[in-house]
Amino acid sequence: MAADTYSDNDSTDTRRAFPDGPWADAEGFDVDRAFETLASAPRRAVLGHLAAVEWEDVDALVDRVAARLPADRETLAVALEHVHLPYLDAVGYVAYDHPWVEYAAPRELDALREAVENRSEAGSVSEDALDVICGLLADPLRRGTLLALDRHGTLNVRDVAAHVAVDHPELTADDVALRLHHIHLPRLADAGAIEYDPETTLATPVLPE
Structure with missing residues (x-):
């Protein structure tokens, strides 16, 4: 592996x-x-x-x-x-x-x-x-992302950021969206935790079979 x-x-x-x-x-x-x-x-x-x-x-x-x-x-x-x-x-x-x-x-x-x-x-x-x-x-942003997707299903990056930013008042939703798009969503996708399309910015949780 x-x-x-x-x-x-x-x-x-x-x-x-x-x-x-x-x-x-x-x-x-x-x-x-x-x-x-x-x-x-x-x-x-x-x-x-x-x-x-x-x-x-x-x-x-x-x-x-x-x-x-x-x-x-x-x-x-x-x-x-x-x-x-x-x-x-x-x-x-x-x-x-x-x-x-x-x-x-x-x-x-x-x-x-x-x-x-x-x-x-x-x-x-x-x-x-x-x-x-x-x-x-x-990473707290990744934890928040997984929790948001678990609760709400497929979301675009701005919607994920809006949910995650609630717990991070030191960051704006735009700041969170940038970090998610360029760092955290690709890493989660590479690991198989989610599916992420950088063109549409849609993130989808990987569902149990």
Whole structure:
């Protein structure tokens, strides 16, 4: 599967993925950062294990993650120690002081991570597809777009922008429309989440079969 697309079966869950939960309106909880964090199978595996045990040494953590993901252990160890664990420490989801890693994520991230992992465990969405979906949902304009299309069906870009701009008073509807047309709608279309015609500017949600 390509890094930025998913299969037909995966795409049927895209626009309805994780719109509601305790993370949606929690004061001070950065939803963008949470989805960005969860757009990585190794980080999801790390957080899932640490949520259960609270702390772990790096070697044991690498073993746990390697048992879950189809990756070379040595390559995974390097990625965890030099990329993923420093990132998780920087955003405050773990406390990393080699060789120990302690869980520090808020309950809202727990709830969102569990919702994401339930998709994978149910077999409806692959790990690769979850990376893509969470990456798409890491942007508030894309989340708003998917929600608008889910509620209203096919819309032109200006109508989508009008719905999305309600939650973004710092932007005009014209600003949102430009960003949607040139950046976000093409990306959603490339990923198979929607269909978008740049000539007519009509966006259509991909419906479940």
